[in-house]
Amino acid sequence: MRTLSTAAWVAHNLGLAACFGGLLFGKAALNPSLSAIDSEAERGKVLNTTWNRYNAINVASFATAAITWFPGRLGLSGKEIDQQTRNLVLAKDILFGVGALSGLASVIQGRALTGQAPDGAVPIESGTTPASETPEKAASLLRSVNQLGNLNILVTGAILGITTVLSMKATKSARFSAVSRFLP
Amino acid sequence: MKTPSSIGKVAHDIGLSTWFGGMFFGQLSLNPTVSSISEESERGRVLNEAWARFQAANLPAMLSTLLGGRLGGVREDSELRAPGLRRAKDVLLGGAAFNTVASAMLGASTAASRGGATQVRSGTRPSRKTSPEAALAMRLLRFTGDGSLVLLAATMAVSALIEAAEPKPRGLFSRLFSD
Numbered sequence: 001m002r003t004l005s006t007a008a009w010v011a012h013n014l015g016l017a018a019c020f021g022g023l024l025f026g027k028a029a030l031n032p033s034l035s036a037i038d039s040e041a042e043r044g045k046v047l048n049t050t051w052n053r054y055n056a057i058n059v060a061s062f063a064t065a066a067i068t069w070f071p072g073r074l075g076l077s078g079k080e081i082d083q084q085t086r087n088l089v090l091a092k093d094i095l096f097g098v099g100a101l102s103g104l105a106s107v108i109q110g111r112a113l114t115g116q117a118p119d120g121a122v123p124i125e126s127g128t129t130p131a132s133e134t135p136e137k138a139a140s141l142l143r144s145v146n147q148l149g150n151l152n153i154l155v156t157g158a159i160l161g162i163t164t165v166l167s168m169k170a171t172k173s174a175r176f177s178a179v180s181r182f183l184p
Numbered sequence: 185m186k187t188p189s190s191i192g193k194v195a196h197d198i199g200l201s202t203w204f205g206g207m208f209f210g211q212l213s214l215n216p217t218v219s220s221i222s223e224e225s226e227r228g229r230v231l232n233e234a235w236a237r238f239q240a241a242n243l244p245a246m247l248s249t250l251l252g253g254r255l256g257g258v259r260e261d262s263e264l265r266a267p268g269l270r271r272a273k274d275v276l277l278g279g280a281a282f283n284t285v286a287s288a289m290l291g292a293s294t295a296a297s298r299g300g301a302t303q304v305r306s307g308t309r310p311s312r313k314t315s316p317e318a319a320l321a322m323r324l325l326r327f328t329g330d331g332s333l334v335l336l337a338a339t340m341a342v343s344a345l346i347e348a349a350e351p352k353p354r355g356l357f358s359r360l361f362s363d
Contacts, residue, residue, distance in 0.1 A: 002348065010344040014204075017340060021205015022213075029206075029238035030214055036229035042221060046230065049220055054213040157198065164197045165190060167347050171261075172187055 008068040015065035016163065019058055020156040026054060027149055031127025040123035040131045047127050048113060048120030051145075055107050062103055065159075066096050078166075085169050092162045099155040106148035113141040192256010199248030200343070203284070204336040206238055206245075211329055215307025224311050228302030232295035239288045246281060253277070265349040273342045280335035287328040294321045 030050060034043040069092070078089035114120035116138040123133040128146050130139035214234055218227040253259050262270035294302050303313040308326045310319035 006345060006348040009348060010341045013201075013340050013344050014337060017201035017204045018208050019205065020198075021202045021207070022209035023205070024202055024241065025206040025209035025214075025234075025238050028241050029210070029234045033230050033233040033237060036233050037221060037226050038223070042226075046217060046221060050213050050217040053217060054209055057208070057212060160198055160201055161194050164194045168188065168190060168193055171347060 005072065008072065012065050012068040013163070015061040015063075015068070016156060016160050018061035019065070020153070020160055022054055022058060022061075023149060023153045023156065026051060026127075027153065031146075033127075034124070035126045040125070040133060041117065041121040043126070044117065044122035044124045045119050047124065048110070048122070051110055052114060052120075055110060059103065059107065062099060062156075066100065069096060081169050085166065088162050088166055088169075092159060092166070095155050095159045095162070099152060099159065102148050102151045102155065106145060106152060109141055109145045109148060113138060113145060116141065188257035188261045192252045193258055194252075195248045196252030196256060196258050199245040199250075199252060200336070200340060202245035203242055203249060203280075204333070204340060206242055207284075207329070207333050207336060210235060210238060211307075211333055217307075218304070219306040224303040224305070224313060225298065225301035227306070228294075228298070228304050229300050231304065231307050232291065232300040232302065235291050236295065239291070242284070243288070246284060250277065250281065262346045264351045266346050269342050269346045269349070273339060273346065276335050276339040276342060280332050280339060283328045283332040283335060287325055287332060290321045290325045290328060294318045294325070 031047070034047055037043045037046065073089060073093070078086035113122060116122045116135065122135075122138045122142075123131045124142060125131040125134075128142075130142050134142070214231070218231055221227045221230065259270065259274075262273065297315050297318040302315075302318050303311050304322065305311040308322065308329070310322045314322070
């Protein structure tokens with residue numbers, strides 16, 4: 001077994017899973033549940049604290065997935081298998097680029113939203129909806145953070161799907177199997 | 185050699201990622217943060233509501249992982265590549281499913297006290313005002329929640345090891361009589 005490549009594969013999959021599942025939990029479970037708190041300012045504080053805490057994990061997870069993808073990808077372009085695989089590899093490259101940019105933008109916008117009130121206690125209706133007391137700038141930041149979050153889920157989900165298809169193609173290909181024997 | 189179906193494998197992988205990543209977010213990010221809510225009963229309301237919403241999405245993800253693996257041919261493919269690891273993965277996935285279902289049931293029993301407004305210190309620690317039944321459920325939840333996360337991480341690692349393994353050569357007769 002190729003120890004380094006296999007360890008990278010494990011880290012790659014764990015990184016992608018932590019990003020994808022975490023974003024889904026935040027969007028589908030945390031954001032709508034904040035309305036259970038009476039104080040609108042406290043909703044904002046919990047929203048910002050939870051997301052900022054997870055963003056640190058999310059950045060590390062996405063970086064792990066990217067760091068373990070690109071070095072191996074420089075050696076194996078997908079051409080070893082067929083043209084469709086080559087296209088999927090390129091699509092994954094592009095999605096990693098888009099994911100990195102949208103993830104970074106989301107972290108920056110999230111920090112800016114936190115900075116709109118002490119301890120991030122910006123009054124909000126829920127994790128996705130501003131309240132009537134939300135200042136206009138904070139409301140616009142909340143909307144953009146949510147749109148970027150939706151994009152991140154789509155991108156990470158697409159990367160996961162492509163990763164699975166690529167792994168199936170790789171395990172079926174005799175040529176890839178021969179080439180991959182030289183991996184560390 | 186029979187290969188797993190793409191839909192089955194994608195369903196298995198996306199389901200496992202949702203399951204693992206969601207538990208990761210909940211345990212590492214949400215559970216400790218609720219202690220910043222000033223009212224203890226509101227901490228319980230947020231926790232119970234968020235985890236219940238997640239379980240509604242997670243149970244289909246869990247089924248997708250298990251059924252995608254079973255019906256999509258992922259398990260048969262693993263058996264050809266690494267039979268020992270396939271058995272280890274079965275045990276780990278079974279353990280993760282057991283812990284997750286137990287967590288969902290314990291969460292529901294915690295939420296049943298005071299209509300979901302359980303008074304808690306944080307997502308994993310009861311407060312002095314927590315009822316004894318809810319406090320016991322929370323202590324057990326800490327164990328089942330951490331257990332799910334560790335077992336899921338191990339499942340993902342074993343899955344990658346299986347995918348990296350070459351199919352084992354089989355005898356002439358088994359190759360002749362299989363598709």
